[in-house]
Amino acid sequence: MHSNIEHRTSQIIFGDVSKFYGEILGVNRVSLAIAPGITSLVGPNGSGKTTLMNLMTGLIQPTRGRISILGISPDNPQELFSKVGYCGQFDSFPKGMTGYEFVKSFLRVHGYSNKVADEKTWRAIERVDLIEAAHRKVAGYSKGMRQRIRLAQSIAHDPVVMILDEPLNGLDPMARAETIRLFRQLAKEGLHLIVSSHILHEVNVMSDRVVLINNGYILAEGGVTGVREEMEEHPMQIMIRCDLPQDLAARIFASDSVVEAQLHRDKQGLFIRTRNAEAFYLLLNRIVVESGMNIEAVAPVDDDLNAVYQYLIGSNGGGQA
């Protein structure tokens, strides 16, 4: 019993949570228990990532179910935000502030004295590497700088739970690497970090845990390797339209990246199932170059799963990166 309670106060818990926006499904029947470390929330546009994060921070209320953040209910902002920092997705700011004023003003709203707020502001601004631009108006910042000053604002009060909605968006590779390093550092300090992204590839490297979400449902959850395995149990189906499908099938089977191939009824196409789409696409390229056969179209069939699968395999997903 005692350890159970301890568990509750060190975890973020969703208990059968659903959120409907009127008729529209936001997320459905989500049950999760998130331990400290970096947890990535990965899914395509409209899958419900922001909805989950807004639920965690009490910005919206669940239609059904219960949420607890380290034992605190999201209805209690005063207690919740002494522990939680949320860097939202939207690139909006209060009018007319400099980066420094932006961070400091809200620290003072938290209740910190002028002196403490000033110290914390500089520490946060330093962490995101914006010292030079601190006294310039946010309106004049670049997109990446605005992203970083929002990050600074959300970590400035030293929360133990950081919720970050697409924090790597708009960052150049340097800033991205720096930011990931900062996240790792924060995780090492014992924080919870929940980071959302479109692209598993991007967060894969730093995550302790991945939650895959699509169309409002949690598809898979677990350690990064566990998720990969789970996805491999659901091979992706791809259809290839071409002039010599039988020939293609023979060549494909020479490799082990395909688990199943099936001729289309009109003999002008082939369905294949693969556990490793990346390897399969490479193979297909090679076959086309070697044999000179005419490929008309290549299209994933299994839509729901595929959308997520694309994230698993990274950049082949068609310019999401």
Next chain:
Amino acid sequence: MSSMIEASTVKPAATQLDWSLWLRQIRAILRIEVKKNFWGKRALLLYLFAAIPVVLMFLLAIVDPNGSADIRNKWPNAQEAFGNIYEGLILRTMVFFGCAWIFMNLFRGEVVDKSLHYYFLCSLRREVLVAGKYFSGLLASVVLFTLTTAGSLFFLYYARGYPANVDYLFDGPGMGQVLTYLGITILACLGYGAVFLVIGLFFRNPIIPALLVYGWEWLNFLLPPVLKKISIIHYLHTLSPIPLNEGPLATVVEATSPWISVPSLIVFTALVLFLASIRIRGVSHPSNH
């Protein structure tokens, strides 16, 4: 890291009834809001608007010599005329619409800018947020409209001519009247401010409810006594230092004593703000869609 642990020990405690924390937070909100809403160019229009009655009194007193002479010769009439200008123009128009603009925008402006959530993401009780926003509107409107009132009165007294004006002010009932006018202005900001803050929170398009309130307040003099008391202008009207005639159509109701009027307005304001802080729990994150 050790700095994390140090940091959490200086963190303000979130105890149940921490007035000093709340006052600090209200001051922090005031600082943000006043700077954002009442310092910049956006506020210029508001200042020009609030200056209209002062300009009018200035024209009456200085530019139009007859006006000035009238004020000097028929002082009681001039005072009644001012009482009407004060109630009709300053209270019912300037303060009313000025407060509508100021207080309805406190939350709506940030919903439009999508920046309200920065407050929602602070360790801050929603009631304290409402109070902080309200006080920032109150500060701006009280400063602005007491200046309007004082400026208008200044030209009235200026036109009265020296030394009669100084005698009336310091040896007669003048000072009491001036302070009463200023007090009424402050009470008006208090009451209208609360009403418009709530209208701005409850209605997506607050123009129509604001106009309904305007109609209600103007037609107040026609209303039966019971309904009459459900308004702000009724209480302000009964506080007027110069007895004002509401016209032949007015329903007669025994004057409410200031000992009732003033506390009524304050209690009403508190109730409305309480309503607002309940409502604001339901205000969700400004959506991207």
